[in-house]
Amino acid sequence: xxxxxxxxxxxxxxxxxxxxxxxxxxxxxxxxxxxxxxxxxxxxxxxxxxxxxxxxxxxxxxxxxxxxxxxxxxxxxxxxxxxxxxxxxxxxxxxxxxxxxxxxxxxxxxxxxxxxxxxxxxxxxxxxxxxxxxxxxxxxxxxxxxxxxxxxxxxxxxxxxxxxxxxxxxxxxxxxxxxxxxxxxxxxxxxxxxxxxxxxxxxxxxxxxxxxxxxxxxxx
Numbered sequence: 001x002x003x004x005x006x007x008x009x010x011x012x013x014x015x016x017x018x019x020x021x022x023x024x025x026x027x028x029x030x031x032x033x034x035x036x037x038x039x040x041x042x043x044x045x046x047x048x049x050x051x052x053x054x055x056x057x058x059x060x061x062x063x064x065x066x067x068x069x070x071x072x073x074x075x076x077x078x079x080x081x082x083x084x085x086x087x088x089x090x091x092x093x094x095x096x097x098x099x100x101x102x103x104x105x106x107x108x109x110x111x112x113x114x115x116x117x118x119x120x121x122x123x124x125x126x127x128x129x130x131x132x133x134x135x136x137x138x139x140x141x142x143x144x145x146x147x148x149x150x151x152x153x154x155x156x157x158x159x160x161x162x163x164x165x166x167x168x169x170x171x172x173x174x175x176x177x178x179x180x181x182x183x184x185x186x187x188x189x190x191x192x193x194x195x196x197x198x199x200x201x202x203x204x205x206x207x208x209x210x211x212x213x214x215x216x217x218x219x220x
Contacts, residue, residue, distance in 0.1 A: 004027065005114070006120055007035055007119050009104070012036070012185060013122075014172075018172045019120050019122040020034060020059065020120075021181075027118070033060045033062065034059050034060070034061045034062070035062050035110055037064050037103055038064070039069045045188075062110060100121070100123065107119050108146045112154075124158075140156075165212075167212075169209050170216075188201060
């Protein structure tokens, strides 16, 4: 177990909760903090899930208000009236321009102030919604930029980057927390408790879970 500290970008969803649980395993509960962003997302239920999970796990959580984003960009993830669709280029209209760049920037500012060098983000480019700011090349470039901008040795970790959703569920299971993630996290873009079963996020989550449970049954 590392004696260094880590900051997890934490939404209350499946991926970031799995990353938080892994961070606790790797760094120790007392060395892990979570940072959560309120940016005007329509699925505000995830903020409540994040608060409850952080409290339940005994993790210090900092919530930052980035709702100013509502004034400078429009997308289906921040507009309750918009129908969620996927564009011809394969990118859903739930994509929020600059979101992960801002998250990493503010997380880094906070981390440096706390003397933390390890930043953990649950982004993935294997089973994902087509968001360009979830790609490994973006995260690596952002890591370099932040190190240069603040003259600080940040290390951004993306443990889910090349995992399928089924493999992410397996990771939760390997941590002994499969049911915890299933029961306590929120993923649905429409903000439906338990999931709407129709939005891209719900479909990815449920398809991955079904695949993993099938694989587990076949090998048991």
